[in-house]
Every structure is written in C-alpha cells, then in structure tokens.
Amino acid sequence: MCSLPVPREPLRRVAVAGGTHGNEMSGIYLVRHWLLTPAELQRPSFSAVPVLANPAATAACRRYVDRDLNRTFASTFLKPTPDDPYEVTRARELNQLLGPKASGQAFDFVLDLHNTTANMGTCLIADSSHDVFALHLCRHLQLQYPELSCQVLLYQRSGEESHNLNSVAKNGLGLELGPQPQGVLRADIFSRMSALVATVLDFIELFNQGTTFPAFEMEAYRPVGVMDFPRTEAGNLAGTVHPQLQDQDFQPLQPGDPIFQMFSGEDLLYEGESAVYPVFINEAAYYEKGVAFVQTEKLTFSVPAMPALTPAPSPAS
C-alpha cells in the first residue's frame, strides 16, 4: 500500500467551495459571507478563494438542476459534448477554475462543504488511506476539536475514478455536517463549520511554515456497499429505516439487528455475516439513488510522518 506523495511546495492556491449541492445551506451561506469578507480566508502564506459551486441549484434551493454536480468530475464529463446538462457545463467551468484535473496547474487544495440530513455529526471525507496530507489534516481537526468526535470517511472505492469536486485539485477534503434538513440553516452547524474551516486554513499555514507532523494511528470508515430501502414491485418504498437504526450513524450494526420497519408493521433484519458501520442513514438525497444507508467497514492503519517542507532557496542564492 503506497502513499500519495505529500506536497513538496507550500500550498498557495486554496479554495473553499459551498453549494456543490444547492440545498445544503451551511456552506452556501459561509461562501456568501466570505465573498463579502474575504479577509477571513487570509493567512500569512496564502488566501483561500470562496467558490459557490452550483449557483443555479442554489438559486432554486435544490440539490441540483439536471444531475448531481458532485458525481460529474469524471473525465467522461469534462470533455464538451453538444446539449450538455447544466451541471456538466458547470463541472467543466469549475475544472477550468480549480484544475484542470490531474494537471500541474490545478489548485493545491480544495475544501468542499456539505450537509447531510443523517445524524453524522462532524464527518471528514478524505479520498483514501493513501492520502497522507488529508489524513494529517483530519488528525489535526480531531485534536483541535475533541468534543466534536470527528469521524473520518474514506470516500473513494478502489479502482474507481474520483468524480467529486475535490478531485480536480491536487489535495482536498470534504466536510459533511449533520443532521440538518435540506433548505434549513442552523446556527449551531453554521458556527461549527466556520470554526472547522478556519482550522483547516490554520493547518495549511502550519504546513507552509515548515511544521513537521509525526506519524500516528488512524481509525476511519470505508464504504463496502449500499443498502436500498425495501420496495414494492412498482418500486415504491415498502418500509423505512427502523427506529433502532435511525440516527445511529457510525455505530456497529450486527447480524440480526433490525434495519427496516415495513409499512405492514413487520421488521426486516440485517442478514450480513459480520458487523458493518452504517453511515448516511436515511439521507434525503439518497432516496433517488436507491440508498437507505451506506455500509462501511472500520479500519485502523498507520499514517507516516509528514516531513517539514524543505525551505526554498533564498532569492539571493
């Protein structure tokens, strides 16, 4: 298992995106706030750029207009074709602004701000267990905010091309805060997201200033599958998430535990062979994706130390 290379240069081109989904309100209003007060995103070695990722969906207060923008940053969509849906066009614009993906010209870091209706608390979404820079950042957030019990979710499934907004940049992280209904802006979650973003920028500044980050053991969750709702032959729901599973994100689900309550009153039990850790339980946006919850496994692994940047040669040398 090889690690991705950690940055060799200071991260100077940094963006913070909100409104990738147009009804996840914390990031939307943070970005709008920073567009008026950009000094809040300044640090001595860089200034982060606020980006409202999906303006049309945000104006409509919907997740998306034509298709999920955060599933559109795959190479297949990044080449122009006639009559592209809105989000395909917008993904290309963002790829021009923050990428191009997998190029030397891409932004150094993109932080993407999300909300979920699920009870996921403070969830940090990194690409994989190879992503050393992001995992050190997660560790830093966990240490700075022990009261938030920040959980780390490794999003990318092996062999798949990343298709989310972060993937256009060289490094990135997603923040997923909940529970918050779509279209609602809760002050508590707004304040929490604002504080987390400030600490992300502080971490980048520490890195840029030549800080060394020691090795550590990390616990994280990795998707292993998804579970759809029980459905009628016509495809409608035949039941919903069981009260004993509702709101239990990141808690172990054992074989034999109830997962769905049918409208007939019957319980459906989990029939897997070993415990899984469900996340995104009863997320509103996933009904249409056929996902009642995402099954994850819990991993513990070592993250190597991240050495200090070599100081740049002074201009006089």
Add this chain to the structure above:
Amino acid sequence: MCSLPVPREPLRRVAVAGGTHGNEMSGIYLVRHWLLTPAELQRPSFSAVPVLANPAATAACRRYVDRDLNRTFASTFLKPTPDDPYEVTRARELNQLLGPKASGQAFDFVLDLHNTTANMGTCLIADSSHDVFALHLCRHLQLQYPELSCQVLLYQRSGEESHNLNSVAKNGLGLELGPQPQGVLRADIFSRMSALVATVLDFIELFNQGTTFPAFEMEAYRPVGVMDFPRTEAGNLAGTVHPQLQDQDFQPLQPGDPIFQMFSGEDLLYEGESAVYPVFINEAAYYEKGVAFVQTEKLTFSVPAMPALTPAPSPAS
C-alpha cells in the same frame, strides 16, 4: 364570539389527504399504504377515502410545482382561467372531489397530513376557536396521547378566507408533525401519524354513534404575526435563527431574548413589548415566504359541550 354549528348528521364522507406538500413524506407514504389496504380506514359507520393531494409535486419530491397548493383553495383560484398553474388546476380538481367548498355537497370531514422541519412535535391545526367539532377532536387526541403533549394551533386569521385544503370540506383538521427533514421518512413519525389518524377516525365513529362530549377549557396558540430573517440589502440572509431560539417552538419568547445570530457574530434581540410563542421556527419551506418563525399568542377559552346526535327516525316511523 359565536361557535360554528356542530354537525347534526353522522359524518359519512371522510377523506384523509397526504402529499398536499410533495416533500412531506409521512402523509405521502401513509396514503400510498392505505390505497393498498383501504380496510384500515374503515369504521362501522363510514370509510375514509385516502387522497394523494399533489401527485406531481410528490413525484418530484418538492413542496409544489408552480405554487403552494395549500394556499390555493381560496375562491379566487377555484374559478377556471386560461393557462392556470398546475396547483390551481389541482385545487379545482380537489374542490370537485371533496367540495365544492361551502356547499351542502362537500365532504363532512377532511384530515390533512403534514410534516415540518421545525421542532413542533405533535401539532393539531384547527381553523379557529369557534370550530367546536375540531376542538373536541383535539381534546380527544390530547386525552388519548398524553405523552405526545399535542399542541393546538388556530390557523385562520380573523377576516381572512381559508385557503387550505381542509377548507373545502364542512369540517377538518391538519396534523403537523416534526421535526422531519423534507424528503425523509422517519419510522417514528410515520408510526405516530398512523396512530393519530386511527384515533381521529375512532372519534368520528364515537360521534356518529351518538356520544356526548362535555364542555372543557382549552389552551391553544393563535398567530399574531410573522418574523422574517435579517437580510442584506440584496435580500440574502444576514443571519439565521439564534441557537437559543432554534427548536424552542411553543416556548415563550420574552422581550430582550436573542432571536437571530448574524453572520457577523452579533446577536439580534426580540424587541416586542410582551411575550410571544414562536412556532414553525426555521421551517425550510418558509424561507421563500419571508418567515423565520410565526409569532403566536397563547389563549385559554371554553369549548361548549357537543351534544349527541339525535337518532335518526327509524325507517318504519
């Protein structure tokens, strides 16, 4: 203050509507369930009809397609005009099915099922303090479910024509259960709504069988105004509901209490002259209506006894 006449005949034409708002999931899935199992809505003296009120909005999982259906049952919309928006056409269809409004042919009772993102628990929405039949029904629900602390909200503002779905029938009630995000179906709220509907039908059956209901004192909340979010000159939010007010529906708000937290960090305080009781605090659907919460006053009033129906003359007499 005069009371509305209580029914003189058994209530035989009864409907239960869900999906008046297409993203309030409890009523939608209850109605779909009852369309397959209509026996659950049968009582000895009547059978209630399940009605999916806004099929197009339900299919799109949105509150409405063109305009809020539950503000469309006013006489101005019930006359056909060219190029009517979807919900205006649908309101006329429902007026034909369940009304016509204010006619002798209208349904005897319509129960309309709603969810809110606000922390309103179990809220029963009656038209006014004159609505003796609905208030006896509310009292019955309060006595049957003491653990739910059912609150009664008197919806209609004096002098205004009712414009909600119930208003097409001779009698009606709204159930407003929360908190539940739009587009999410929680099993706990589904079960609670299902039990409440069964008890509403049981109450109608008791009435039809000639039960007398004694007078009582009722406590209820009546809207006296609405409070918009603080906004920028461009009309965007400048802050959101204060953490101390969030989730405190039906609790007294005193002059000087914080109501909004500005994005600048400042608190805005309530400047009214006396306590009000906010409801629909931070309801997602009301952002576009310019409503951060609805201010109500708390009333206590006497509801007169509801006499037993006079038995119908036997066919032989």
